Amino acid sequence: MTLGTDYGMPHSSTEGGQLGVSLLEVDNVTVRFGGIVALDGMSFNVEEGHICGLIGPNGAGKTTMFNVVSRIYQPTTGSVRYRGQELLNVPAHGIASLGIARTFQNLALFPTMTLLDNVMVGAHSQGKVGFSRAVFRLGAAKENKATRDFAGDLLAQLGLGALAFRPAMGLPFGTLKRLEIARALAARPQLLLMDEPASGLTHGEVDELSHTIQSIRDQFNLSVLLVEHHMSMVMGISDRVVAMEFGRKIADGTPLEVQQNEAVIAAYLGTSA
Amino acid sequence: MKSLFTIREGGAANWTLRVITMVAIVGLMLYIPTKWEAGTLNTAIEGLTYMSAAMALNLVLGYTGQISIGHSAFLGIGAYTTGIMVSRWGFSPWVTFPVAFGIAFVIGVLISFPAARIKGVYLALVTLALGLVFPQLATWKKLAWITGGGSGLPIACPATGVSRSCEGTEVPTTGFNIGPKSKGQMQTFEIFGWNPFGDLRRPDNKAAFYYWIALVVAIIVYLACRGVVKSRVGRSLIAIRDNETAAAVMGVNLVRTKAFVFGLSAGLCALPGCVTAIKTGGVSPEGIINMTVRGAITFLIVMVIGGAGSLAGPVIGGALYVFVVDKTGTWADDDKIPGVLRPFFAWSEIPPGDGIFAVLLILLMFVAPRGIAGLWKQYIHRIVRVIPRPAGAIGATPAMATATATPTSNHEGEPQ
Ligand SMILES: Nc1ncnc2c1ncn2[C@@H]1O[C@H](COP(=O)(O)OP(=O)(O)O)[C@@H](O)[C@H]1O
Numbered sequence: 001m002t003l004g005t006d007y008g009m010p011h012s013s014t015e016g017g018q019l020g021v022s023l024l025e026v027d028n029v030t031v032r033f034g035g036i037v038a039l040d041g042m043s044f045n046v047e048e049g050h051i052c053g054l055i056g057p058n059g060a061g062k063t064t065m066f067n068v069v070s071r072i073y074q075p076t077t078g079s080v081r082y083r084g085q086e087l088l089n090v091p092a093h094g095i096a097s098l099g100i101a102r103t104f105q106n107l108a109l110f111p112t113m114t115l116l117d118n119v120m121v122g123a124h125s126q127g128k129v130g131f132s133r134a135v136f137r138l139g140a141a142k143e144n145k146a147t148r149d150f151a152g153d154l155l156a157q158l159g160l161g162a163l164a165f166r167p168a169m170g171l172p173f174g175t176l177k178r179l180e181i182a183r184a185l186a187a188r189p190q191l192l193l194m195d196e197p198a199s200g201l202t203h204g205e206v207d208e209l210s211h212t213i214q215s216i217r218d219q220f221n222l223s224v225l226l227v228e229h230h231m232s233m234v235m236g237i238s239d240r241v242v243a244m245e246f247g248r249k250i251a252d253g254t255p256l257e258v259q260q261n262e263a264v265i266a267a268y269l270g271t272s273a
Numbered sequence: 274m275k276s277l278f279t280i281r282e283g284g285a286a287n288w289t290l291r292v293i294t295m296v297a298i299v300g301l302m303l304y305i306p307t308k309w310e311a312g313t314l315n316t317a318i319e320g321l322t323y324m325s326a327a328m329a330l331n332l333v334l335g336y337t338g339q340i341s342i343g344h345s346a347f348l349g350i351g352a353y354t355t356g357i358m359v360s361r362w363g364f365s366p367w368v369t370f371p372v373a374f375g376i377a378f379v380i381g382v383l384i385s386f387p388a389a390r391i392k393g394v395y396l397a398l399v400t401l402a403l404g405l406v407f408p409q410l411a412t413w414k415k416l417a418w419i420t421g422g423g424s425g426l427p428i429a430c431p432a433t434g435v436s437r438s439c440e441g442t443e444v445p446t447t448g449f450n451i452g453p454k455s456k457g458q459m460q461t462f463e464i465f466g467w468n469p470f471g472d473l474r475r476p477d478n479k480a481a482f483y484y485w486i487a488l489v490v491a492i493i494v495y496l497a498c499r500g501v502v503k504s505r506v507g508r509s510l511i512a513i514r515d516n517e518t519a520a521a522v523m524g525v526n527l528v529r530t531k532a533f534v535f536g537l538s539a540g541l542c543a544l545p546g547c548v549t550a551i552k553t554g555g556v557s558p559e560g561i562i563n564m565t566v567r568g569a570i571t572f573l574i575v576m577v578i579g580g581a582g583s584l585a586g587p588v589i590g591g592a593l594y595v596f597v598v599d600k601t602g603t604w605a606d607d608d609k610i611p612g613v614l615r616p617f618f619a620w621s622e623i624p625p626g627d628g629i630f631a632v633l634l635i636l637l638m639f640v641a642p643r644g645i646a647g648l649w650k651q652y653i654h655r656i657v658r659v660i661p662r663p664a665g666a667i668g669a670t671p672a673m674a675t676a677t678a679t680p681t682s683n684h685e686g687e688p689q
């Protein structure tokens with residue numbers, strides 16, 4: 001599988017995107033589930049063109065953070081701004097057209113649809129044909145063809161071309177994880193949220209995924225917020241890492257800074273490595 | 274698995290097959306009204322009605338995964354719209370079709386709002402309530418001024434033009450007035466001077482005329498469903514069925530999409546109701562059983578047996594249903610049952626068509642939960658495999674479409 005030509009090259013933070021401009025600003029976000037405080041005044045920024053790692057032990061609130069940004073959960077306090085726009089006023093279906101796409105930790109695919117159709121739904125926010133135009137076939141065939149070709153290209157890029165016409169149901173976890181990435185890319189996002197894309201992959205596959213993420217970032221010129229437990233991967237490809245525990249930010253900085261942070265070491269020694 | 278033939282989507286062989294299928298279907302449609310008499314034509318009309326209603330239901334249930342046991346109400350809205358507009362206000366029946374679509378669409382949209390919030394069995398119960406309340410409402414005394422109450426509406430009284438004063442006048446021979454009128458009632462239906470149906474007072478001609486109306490309605494419903502399904506909206510419907518949260522994250526407006534699909538489904542379901550009203554020549558829940566919950570359940574079974582979530586499913590289901598019911602229609606009389614089957618059905622006091630269909634439903638749920646259309650899709654590729662059109666960088670090589678089990682990059686070692 002090849003993605004772009006320049007993968008493997010170290011990413012210098014001067015290329016792609018405007019340096020130092022915050023794409024996503026999370027400010028003092030609190031989410032409660034009954035008695036549980038899943039996010040407790042969480043704040044951090046994702047900068048344009050960056051891969052930003054978000055780490056923390058299980059239950060720290062990483063997935064909840066994703067669900068807030070993708071508008072599935074409504075926080076009790078705080079603000080989330082994307083390019084300066086308040087996201088908390090935007091409904092869940094309005095996020096994709098703003099340029100934010102995500103993958104899901106536990107897969108949220110459309111099992112009865114083919115891989116190609118899954119990716120085509122990923123491009124929903126890019127399409128225009130609604131009910132009346134569909135009924136009267138006004139431009140529907142043309143749009144179908146364009147979307148289909150685009151989806152086919154993405155599947156081929158992620159090495160899923162041979163499976164394009166198979167239903168998603170019953171395919172291996174690793175394959176479906178990559179399908180999630182292809183589907184998210186179909187929205188032509190500027191910010192891609194990836195929730196544990198490496199879970200269930202072997203060591204070799206994790207290395208390959210690192211390259212994939214970097215080349216996606218460079219090729220599509222996007223920013224990535226990456227939740228991952230594979231420390232070597234996160235530390236290897238992130239421009240910046242945010243560490244959290246119990247819904248709070250405990251460290252924020254370069255991978256090296258975060259790795260050496262006392263609070264982070266304590267949090268990880270207390271749970272899993 | 275090897276298949277006997279491999280053809281390309283959009284290739285010459287594929288087009289030949291499509292043309293053959295189209296010619297066969299069109300041929301059958303043309304043949305039916307020329308050779309059949311009123312009795313069998315009425316069965317065909319009934320079949321077309323079930324097909325149309327089941328296709329409309331399929332949009333909501335088969336594709337979007339929102340259960341409805343109340344679609345009979347939408348058919349009823351169509352029938353009453355035609356009945357009221359024609360018999361009370363003297364409109365041409367043709368005008369009533371778009372009006373019925375519009376009214377049912379609005380009601381469908383209104384019902385979708387609570388429906389968007391409730392799921393599964395609760396939605397089933399709410400729509401069931403709709404199906405149950407509709408005949409009650411239609412025959413409610415306080416609404417009798419417009420619906421005709423319990424005795425319903427005669428659809429037209431050509432002699433006087435006013436339904437209530439119809440007693441004692443000549444019974445309408447065609448059920449309604451369209452086209453050129455002579456003596457206040459329609460005797461022929463001419464299309465620019467061409468008279469394809471002959472004297473409409475003859476039952477066979479009349480049945481053929483209604484058959485064409487039912488057929489055109491079924492084709493319109495089919496094309497509307499097909500247009501929706503094969504589009505961006507159609508994919509978003511299946512996405513909602515498969516995973517609502519993911520659909521929303523992809524940008525699908527759940528409330529709006531459900532509202533539109535409920536509205537469209539309701540509107541389309543009203544159209545066969547208009548046809549039924551015209552054909553029956555009167556509108557009441559007793560006269561048109563399909564506007565009671567029984568009708569809704571029949572639509573559901575027809576759709577499920579034919580194949581939910583497939584365009585051909587409701588068509589197959591509707592045809593099979595009327596075929597079974599028609600063939601077994603006389604079986605209440607033991608002597609009419611074919612000898613081999615007599616021991617099984619001789620106890621039945623009423624024609625066992627519905628019962629046979631119910632048993633078929635149970636059997637099919639074990640062997641083919643996706644209905645006959647699903648069964649067809651499952652086995653047809655042993656004979657003909659259609660290689661999909663190329664999609665962008667994915668070329669249409671036989672290896673690609675048939676392979677399937679082995680990914681090109683074999684870095685995920687998991688067994689399939
Ligand atoms: N929908 C929910 N209902 C109740 N509790 C939840 C829900 N989602 C998450 N939580 C709780 O919030 C906390 C953070 O969970 P999560 O965000 O999934 O953590 P992480 O992704 O970092 O492992 C956990 O204690 C979890 O049990």
Ligand SMILES: [Mg+2]
Pocket residue numbers: 062063064105
């Ligand atoms: Mg998580």
